[in-house]
Amino acid sequence: MSDTLEQAIGQAQHRNALARIANLQVFWVFIAAVLACLALSFLTDAFATERNLFNVARNFAFVAIIAVGMTTVIASGGIDLSVGSTVVLSAMVISVLMEAGNPFWLAALAALGAALLVGLINGVLIAYAGMPAFVITLGMLSAARSAAMVLSNNKMIWEFGPDHDLLLWVGGGSTLGLPHPLYVLVALAIVMSIVFRWTRWGQYVFAIGSNEEAATLTGIAVKPIKVSIYMFSAFTAGVAGILMAGWLGSVTTNLGTAMELTVIAAAVIGGANLSGGEGTALGAVVGALLIEVIRNSLILLGISTFWQGMFIGTFIVVAVSFDRIRHASS
Amino acid sequence: MSRLKLSGISRSFGAIQALENVSIEIAPGEVMGLMGDNGAGKSTLVKIIAGNYRPTNGEIRLDDEPVEFHKPIDAQRRGIEIVHQNLALCDHLTAASNVFLGREPMRRFGPLKVIDYEKMRSTSARLFARLKSETRPRDHVRRMSGGQRQAVAIARTLLSDAKIVLLDEPTAAISVRQVAEVLDLIRQLRDHGIGVILISHRMPDIFAVSDTIAVLRRGSLVASKKAAESSPEEVTGLITGAIEHA
Numbered sequence: 010m011s012d013t014l015e016q017a018i019g020q021a022q023h024r025n026a027l028a029r030i031a032n033l034q035v036f037w038v039f040i041a042a043v044l045a046c047l048a049l050s051f052l053t054d055a056f057a058t059e060r061n062l063f064n065v066a067r068n069f070a071f072v073a074i075i076a077v078g079m080t081t082v083i084a085s086g087g088i089d090l091s092v093g094s095t096v097v098l099s100a101m102v103i104s105v106l107m108e109a110g111n112p113f114w115l116a117a118l119a120a121l122g123a124a125l126l127v128g129l130i131n132g133v134l135i136a137y138a139g140m141p142a143f144v145i146t147l148g149m150l151s152a153a154r155s156a157a158m159v160l161s162n163n164k165m166i167w168e169f170g171p172d173h174d175l176l177l178w179v180g181g182g183s184t185l186g187l188p189h190p191l192y193v194l195v196a197l198a199i200v201m202s203i204v205f206r207w208t209r210w211g212q213y214v215f216a217i218g219s220n221e222e223a224a225t226l227t228g229i230a231v232k233p234i235k236v237s238i239y240m241f242s243a244f245t246a247g248v249a250g251i252l253m254a255g256w257l258g259s260v261t262t263n264l265g266t267a268m269e270l271t272v273i274a275a276a277v278i279g280g281a282n283l284s285g286g287e288g289t290a291l292g293a294v295v296g297a298l299l300i301e302v303i304r305n306s307l308i309l310l311g312i313s314t315f316w317q318g319m320f321i322g323t324f325i326v327v328a329v330s331f332d333r334i335r336h337a338s339s
Numbered sequence: 340m341s342r343l344k345l346s347g348i349s350r351s352f353g354a355i356q357a358l359e360n361v362s363i364e365i366a367p368g369e370v371m372g373l374m375g376d377n378g379a380g381k382s383t384l385v386k387i388i389a390g391n392y393r394p395t396n397g398e399i400r401l402d403d404e405p406v407e408f409h410k411p412i413d414a415q416r417r418g419i420e421i422v423h424q425n426l427a428l429c430d431h432l433t434a435a436s437n438v439f440l441g442r443e444p445m446r447r448f449g450p451l452k453v454i455d456y457e458k459m460r461s462t463s464a465r466l467f468a469r470l471k472s473e474t475r476p477r478d479h480v481r482r483m484s485g486g487q488r489q490a491v492a493i494a495r496t497l498l499s500d501a502k503i504v505l506l507d508e509p510t511a512a513i514s515v516r517q518v519a520e521v522l523d524l525i526r527q528l529r530d531h532g533i534g535v536i537l538i539s540h541r542m543p544d545i546f547a548v549s550d551t552i553a554v555l556r557r558g559s560l561v562a563s564k565k566a567a568e569s570s571p572e573e574v575t576g577l578i579t580g581a582i583e584h585a
Contacts, residue, residue: 207453209443212432216440219429226391226427227441228412286431 034280034331035292041324042299045306053309061305063188067256069301070190071249072268076275076293077194077201078245083276084205085238086218086285087142091131091149092246092272094157096265099124099250101157103176104166104260113172113179117251124247125240127153132236142239150269158262167259180255190252194294197245201290214238218285274321275300278328299324340403342367342534343388343419343503348397350383357383361397361560363553365503365534370525372549372566373538376578379555381538385505388536389421390414401502412441418502422492422509428480434487435459435476438466438495466494470524486517493524504528505536510544522548542571554578554585561585 049056056062075092082089099120106116127149134145169176182189205211213234216224225231246265254260279296281288303320307313343365350358358380365371375381386392388399390408399406401417408414411421428437436443439459446455460476467474472490480488489509496504506525510518525548528535539545545552545566552569554562554577562569562577562585569585576582 207448207451209445209454212436212440212443212454215431216429216436219431220427223423223427223429224440226389226411226421226423228410228415229441286429 034328035289035295037331038278038280038292038299038328039295042295042302045299045302049302049306049309055309056306059186061309063183063186065301065305066191067188068305069297070188070194071253071256072271072275072300073194073294073297074190074197074249074252075242075245075268075272076279076297077197077290078242079272079276080279080281080288080290080293081201081214081238082142082242083273083281083283084218084285084288085214085235086221087135087235087238088146088273088283089131089239089242090143090146090269091127091153092242093265093268094150094153095124095127095243095246096250096253096268097157097260097262098127098153098160099247100254100260100264101161101166101262103251103254104169105160107169107172107176108166110170113175116172120251121244121247124243124250127246128240128243129236131243132239135239136232136235154262154266161260161262163262165259165261169254176251176255177258178255180252181258182255190249190256193248193252197248198290198294205290210234210237215286218282218287220286271300271321272297274325278324280328283329296328340367341365341400342369342402344400344403345388346398346400348384348387348394348399350387350392350395357558358387358394359558361555361558363560363563365536365551367502367532367534368529369550370529370535370537370548372545372552373536373555374540374545374552374574374578375555378557379578380558381555382507383558384555385421385507385536385538388414388419388503388505390419415499418500420496420499420501420504422489422496422504422506424507424511428488428491430479430481432480433476434467434474434478434480434483434491435463437480437491438463438476438498440495442498462498463494466497469497470494471520485513486520489513489517489521493521496528501528501533503534503536505538507538508540509537510539510541518544542574545574546571556580 079089079092102123103116103120106119107113131145131149134140135142179189205214213224213229216229217231217234221231253264275297276288276293277283277296278299279289279292279294281292300321304317307317307320341364346362348358348361361384363371373381383392387394390411390413393409406417429440432440436459444455444458445452463476467490470490470493472487474483474487474490480491509521513521522544525535525537537545537549549566552562552564552566552574553560554574556578564585573582573585577585
């Protein structure tokens with residue numbers, strides 16, 4: 010060995026900082042989002058207005074919050090298709106309880122409890138019964154929405170009892186000019202970035218996604234960790250459900266329909282690897298941001314929203330093929 | 340004194356008898372070559388020693404003390420280290436993270452406890468240097484050669500004070516130069532008083548480093564003798580069944 014021990018410790022094969030950043034999918038997706046924003050600022054007068062930027066920031070926060078949870082699931086080698094239904098279940102639990110006169114905090118805790126229960130059932134069936142995540146969460150997608158319908162008798166709820174204004178403030182209000190969901194998102198993204206990098210739990214999420222058998226063989230408690238991963242994903246959906254109930258001011262049982270697809274798209278565009286082992290909280294945020302910017306730009310440019318799916322679909326394919334090319338060249 | 344002693348170990352899976360009445364003994368600083376055809380019960384035996392399976396019958400003694408493993412971590416805590424055939428590495432993690440997987444050192448950071456990456460890097464760099472491997476702690480396992488991956492897996496066993504190291508086909512998929520290095524490493528483990536169990540299909544490797552040779556056939560131990568008193572021809576006969584017993 011030609012170099013000293015200290016050099017070996019410090020050295021990685023790709024140590025150049027610029028090269029490392031350029032190798033990150035998040036970086037390129039972020040550049041794409043920034044370019045789209047710049048182009049829109051020149052093309053339309055409506056984009057760079059305070060009102061529109063506020064709307065973009067709030068709208069993308071809901072998807073991004075759940076995308077952070079989804080990234081965790083995907084990084085562990087799983088998938089959670091039930092998040093859209095968990096959103097409506099959580100929103101419906103808080104609405105029904107608040108309509109019945111319960112205070113906000115109690116109803117919010119119950120909503121989060123319902124979401125965590127969904128995650129617990131998903132996680133236990135996947136980790137302990139060894140069933141495929143795709144199948145279990147597909148079943149839950151159907152079951153959780155049905156539970157929301159049963160709970161509300163499929164009626165719209167727009168009266169939230171004594172704490173009505175508080176709920177609307179939490180989900181739809183703003184502080185210092187920034188919408189509340191954005192604060193939740195920023196806090197969540199920062200906490201999870203730290204957790205992914207600096208805690209054993211975070212390390213094990215990626216170890217399980219990278220090689221579940223290896224993780225088991227080294228004595229990692231794979232099953233409880235998997236349960237906690239699905240519970241975390243459901244928790245993010247539950248939080249988003251509460252915020253969305255407050256933002257919309259009314260809850261119907263079709264809230265969050267097909268949201269899981271947007272969330273998965275955001276996670277994948279942000280660099281989460283569907284075969285496991287890769288993903289970042291920042292990537293989930295940036296992926297969700299790009300999707301919202303595309304959506305917003307189509308509306309502002311007067312292009313039919315029917316084209317939205319085409320653009321997002323193209324971005325998913327481009328993001329994944331970019332990942333392939335990157336791995337093939339290294 | 341024996342490092343590891345298995346007496347009358349049996350294990351069945353439903354109607355299938357994977358191991359039947361297997362007894363082996365390994366002294367400190369001894370290398371045992373464990374051979375057998377596919378399905379002879381080698382993997383089951385390894386998993387019993389590693390704590391993945393519990394024997395249906397029989398007793399395991401470590402340093403003359405009866406032990407019972409409920410989980411792999413129990414065996415690991417008692418000083419049994421395994422290098423698995425598929426190496427059990429996580430491709431997306433760095434070499435250092437893989438060496439420490441499942442036992443990451445933590446340090447205090449204010450009120451929080453965080454993973455001590457610095458310690459992981461410096462310790463694993465030292466282990467790689469001891470193995471004369473050019474593996475670097477920060478590199479991702481995904482980009483490594485077969486030999487480097489082997490070094491990572493073996494470095495993991497050196498992390499704790501191992502009494503027994505089990506190597507499952509360590510020389511199956513690596514270059515000739517790396518085979519020599521792995522065999523050197525096995526000798527090094529032996530010189531530190533570690534009992535080594537080497538599972539391999541490669542007869543030259545077994546005879547190069549083993550003190551004793553044990554042969555399994557259809558779940559039963561058909562031979563356990565000094566390597567010097569055996570020969571590749573005899574072992575081949577024992578594995579295939581051409582020789583009934585030795």
